[in-house]
Amino acid sequence: MSMVADTSVPVSARRPRKLPVEASILAVLVGIALIFELLGWTLRGQSFLGNPSRLLIIILQVSIVGLLAVGVTQVIITTGIDLSSGSVLALSAMVAASLAQESDYARAVYPGLGDLPILIPVAAGLLVGALAGLCNGTLVTLGRLPPFIATLGMMVTARGLARYYTHGQPISMLTDKFTAIGGGANPVLIFLVVAAIFHVALRYTRYGKYTYAIGGNMQAARVSGINVTRHLMLVYTIAGGLSGLAGIIMAARATSGQAGMGMSYELDAIAAAVIGGTSLSGGIGRITGTVIGTLILGVMTSGFTFLGVDAYIQDIVKGLIIIAAVMADQFRRKRRSI
Amino acid sequence: MSAALLPDAPAAPDGFVLEVLDVSKQFPGVKALDRINLRLRPGSVHALMGENGAGKSTLMKIIAGGIRPSSGEIRIKGVRQDFQAPADAMRCGIAMIHQELNLVPHMTVSENIWVGREPRRFGFVDHGALRRRTVDLLERFGIALDPDVEVASLAVANQQMVEIAKAVSYEPDILIMDEPTSSLTEQEVQHLFTIIRRLRDQGRAIVYISHKMSEIFAIADEVSVFRDGAHVATGLASDFTQKSLIGLMVGRELTHMFPKATVELGEVVLRASGLTLPGVFRDVSFELRRGEILGFAGLIGAGRTNVAEALYGVTPAASGSIEIDGAPARIRSPTDAKKHGMAFLTEDRKASGLFLMLSVLENMQIASVADYCRGGFVRQDALSEASEGMRQALQVKTPDMDTMIENLSGGNQQKVLIARWLMTAPRILILDEPTRGIDVGAKSEIHRLMSELVLKGLSIIMVSSELPEILGMSDRVVVMQEGRVAGILDRTEATQERIMELAAR
Numbered sequence: 001m002s003m004v005a006d007t008s009v010p011v012s013a014r015r016p017r018k019l020p021v022e023a024s025i026l027a028v029l030v031g032i033a034l035i036f037e038l039l040g041w042t043l044r045g046q047s048f049l050g051n052p053s054r055l056l057i058i059i060l061q062v063s064i065v066g067l068l069a070v071g072v073t074q075v076i077i078t079t080g081i082d083l084s085s086g087s088v089l090a091l092s093a094m095v096a097a098s099l100a101q102e103s104d105y106a107r108a109v110y111p112g113l114g115d116l117p118i119l120i121p122v123a124a125g126l127l128v129g130a131l132a133g134l135c136n137g138t139l140v141t142l143g144r145l146p147p148f149i150a151t152l153g154m155m156v157t158a159r160g161l162a163r164y165y166t167h168g169q170p171i172s173m174l175t176d177k178f179t180a181i182g183g184g185a186n187p188v189l190i191f192l193v194v195a196a197i198f199h200v201a202l203r204y205t206r207y208g209k210y211t212y213a214i215g216g217n218m219q220a221a222r223v224s225g226i227n228v229t230r231h232l233m234l235v236y237t238i239a240g241g242l243s244g245l246a247g248i249i250m251a252a253r254a255t256s257g258q259a260g261m262g263m264s265y266e267l268d269a270i271a272a273a274v275i276g277g278t279s280l281s282g283g284i285g286r287i288t289g290t291v292i293g294t295l296i297l298g299v300m301t302s303g304f305t306f307l308g309v310d311a312y313i314q315d316i317v318k319g320l321i322i323i324a325a326v327m328a329d330q331f332r333r334k335r336r337s338i
Numbered sequence: 339m340s341a342a343l344l345p346d347a348p349a350a351p352d353g354f355v356l357e358v359l360d361v362s363k364q365f366p367g368v369k370a371l372d373r374i375n376l377r378l379r380p381g382s383v384h385a386l387m388g389e390n391g392a393g394k395s396t397l398m399k400i401i402a403g404g405i406r407p408s409s410g411e412i413r414i415k416g417v418r419q420d421f422q423a424p425a426d427a428m429r430c431g432i433a434m435i436h437q438e439l440n441l442v443p444h445m446t447v448s449e450n451i452w453v454g455r456e457p458r459r460f461g462f463v464d465h466g467a468l469r470r471r472t473v474d475l476l477e478r479f480g481i482a483l484d485p486d487v488e489v490a491s492l493a494v495a496n497q498q499m500v501e502i503a504k505a506v507s508y509e510p511d512i513l514i515m516d517e518p519t520s521s522l523t524e525q526e527v528q529h530l531f532t533i534i535r536r537l538r539d540q541g542r543a544i545v546y547i548s549h550k551m552s553e554i555f556a557i558a559d560e561v562s563v564f565r566d567g568a569h570v571a572t573g574l575a576s577d578f579t580q581k582s583l584i585g586l587m588v589g590r591e592l593t594h595m596f597p598k599a600t601v602e603l604g605e606v607v608l609r610a611s612g613l614t615l616p617g618v619f620r621d622v623s624f625e626l627r628r629g630e631i632l633g634f635a636g637l638i639g640a641g642r643t644n645v646a647e648a649l650y651g652v653t654p655a656a657s658g659s660i661e662i663d664g665a666p667a668r669i670r671s672p673t674d675a676k677k678h679g680m681a682f683l684t685e686d687r688k689a690s691g692l693f694l695m696l697s698v699l700e701n702m703q704i705a706s707v708a709d710y711c712r713g714g715f716v717r718q719d720a721l722s723e724a725s726e727g728m729r730q731a732l733q734v735k736t737p738d739m740d741t742m743i744e745n746l747s748g749g750n751q752q753k754v755l756i757a758r759w760l761m762t763a764p765r766i767l768i769l770d771e772p773t774r775g776i777d778v779g780a781k782s783e784i785h786r787l788m789s790e791l792v793l794k795g796l797s798i799i800m801v802s803s804e805l806p807e808i809l810g811m812s813d814r815v816v817v818m819q820e821g822r823v824a825g826i827l828d829r830t831e832a833t834q835e836r837i838m839e840l841a842a843r
Contacts, residue, residue, distance in 0.1 A: 204715055204716060205711075205715050206707050206708060206711045206714055206715075206716055207714060209700070210707070212700075213700075216696055217690070217692065219690040220689075220691050221704070222652070223652060223672050223682055223684055223691070224704050225672050225673050225675075225676035283695045283696075284695060
């Protein structure tokens with residue numbers, strides 16, 4: 001720019017533009033995939049990546065967690081956390097499934113109910129999720145609870161509600177129209193569309209500007225005239241709604257609603273966001289990073305299974321990678337503050 | 339000086355327990371202390387006086403080992419010392435009571451006093467001994483406190499007494515007290531004075547920092563006056579009068595030109611009546627006219643910032659009313675205030691102004707994003723153009739608008755924040771310490787800008803701790819003292835002496 005000549009700020013102080021943050025995360029993803037490719041040839045004599053159906057399965061498996069991760073990324077950007085997403089997923093799955101049962105099924109949750117339009121179970125699932133999210137948001141803002149505690153409470157409560165709803169009985173015999181939501185590559189499509197929507201929302205809308213501002217400096221955001229309380233409620237409600245959506249898809253895919261669904265998915269979602277470069281100190285994070293972070297988790301799970309690695313060892317390695325991601329974040333911030 | 343010295347507090351042959359010799363302290367861009375000399379006698383209370391920012395606290399932090407001097411030396415009992423940390427100063431018999439309390443709320447009184455020095459028995463804390471020591475200490479100084487009660491449950495004044503007991507428990511030769519009476523009632527102040535006199539009679543040296551004239555003359559043996567980082571006078575307290583002290587504290591020429599334009603004042607745009615927030619400020623009333631710069635002067639803690647925050651809805655007043663353009667305005671949050679055309683540049687740039695991890699552009703536009711939206715989408719081109727215009731108007735020096743704001747100098751950061759507010763087209767601008775910690779050049783640019791703004795019909799409320807700035811820029815000055823309006827002075831009658839008299843009463 002033409003301004004450069006008349007300033008005294010050293011060139012090095014400028015924001016580095018060469019590579020977006022995602023590039024390094026993408027490199028990690030590619031690196032991990034290549035390691036599995038190499039190990040695949042040496043240990044099993046076959047290709048890891050050269051199998052299109054495996055790649056689709058990877059994305060299919062992560063799209064549920066991915067939806068949760070898109071929600072929790074936004075919450076973490078505001079310096080919050082959402083531990084309830086896995087449980088809210090289950091509760092929404094139960095409610096949606098109960099309204100999507102075949103009308104002639106004798107042991108339906110609501111036996112008198114006729115065939116409902118597909119919109120009803122979907123709307124109900126989304127609504128349950130959004131309400132749980134609004135509840136989180138209210139506890140955090142008006143209730144002044146730390147987000148960790150508020151969403152921990154919701155995590156336990158929503159799981160309890162999901163179990164209480166049918167006293168632990170699974171809800172099966174769902175209509176074909178409903179189960180079609182989870183059929184084929186639909187979950188992947190929904191995940192990618194949702195991710196794209198929130199990528200744009202965070203980057204190009206007022207909603208996004210306010211989200212980053214609140215995470216960067218809540219007090220300054222408040223003084224700048226941003227209604228922080230209302231905005232935080234909105235962010236938590238959106239995260240809850242996305243958990244609801246994930247619940248609908250999971251029930252449709254499994255052709256049943258089960259109270260134990262999405263167990264500890266909230267941790268995978270948080271891990272995906274953090275691996276993707278979202279800072280737990282708030283103000284930093286992008287949906288593209290989160291999507292890549294989700295894929296990293298998916299590739300690892302798939303790769304370890306492909307190599308026949310013990311499931312327990314999988315968890316150990318996953319844990320180490322999460323720690324490495326957070327350490328990288330700390331290192332980045334330390335370097336920035338010098 | 340006739341007090342008998344304790345055997346464990348021997349003085350150097352020349353009789354000084356502490357000597358500060360030619361100490362200077364340079365902070366980036368500011369010379370906080372300029373070749374300071376100070377000598378403390380054992381068995382004497384030495385008061386330090388000076389305006390906010392005169393350098394008293396910096397000097398005390400150097401003596402207590404909190405920061406290191408840029409040049410000069412400190413001698414304790416004639417021996418040169420180079421403190422690396424507060425622990426070094428403590429070992430040399432220096433204890434300090436800070437203005438802010440440094441207690442652990444959920445520990446008991448005795449645990450707080452002896453934290454880190456607990457008496458032990460077989461590796462475990464000996465609670466019996468801990469309690470005995472505390473009871474003994476509190477009795478010795480006539481402090482009526484239960485040693486087993488949690489500090490959090492005590493009133494602030496009693497917490498202050500715990501702080502004092504803790505400092506005394508180190509048996510220091512030199513005890514520094516930085517405004518120890520700010521939260522004490524008159525009776526408690528008298529009790530504190532009794533304790534101070536007892537310590538003095540034991541041969542200890544006490545440094546006493548306070549803005550309250552009456553206290554200085556009641557307790558101090560010697561007084562030193564500081565101004566703008568320089569030491570201006572030292573003498574026996576009996577040699578000074580209140581008037582001569584004020585004269586020494588403010589007796590500086592106006593070194594900067596203030597480009598205050600004469601503006602015809604218009605109608606009243608804001609009227610505050612009886613604003614009260616219990617324990618913080620009370621019955622604050624004033625008017626702000628169109629085109630006026632209304633200065634708020636007073637000592638730190640007088641409640642000026644709190645009043646500004648109440649006007650802007652950050653922490654609304656509990657009672658009283660605000661009228662804008664003659665109509666009652668209900669301002670319960672910054673969002674409300676903004677709707678009424680108000681803008682608020684906060685005192686602490688880092689804490690409540692800047693988004694350090696965002697760019698200059700993003701910092702500048704955040705308050706006006708909503709005005710540049712269509713269907714929720716930000717019209718970034720229009721917004722960037724407006725921001726660029728503002729950057730040029732305010733001459734913000736930055737390589738480009740995408741530079742991270744933390745890489746700008748303090749003065750340029752401040753200009754970005756002012757630009758943020760001007761982009762909302764405010765009518766009432768509240769500036770809290772608008773030029774604190776920025777260089778002289780940026781300072782005068784901000785002053786010139788303020789002048790231009792009021793010419794255009796804006797009204798400005800300016801909170802400032804710098805008297806020259808208050809006098810140079812204000813049409814009228816509201817002087818606050820301990821949460822109330824002590825007086826409102828017209829530009830023609832406002833002098834440094836008048837303001838200090840009202841502020842320090």
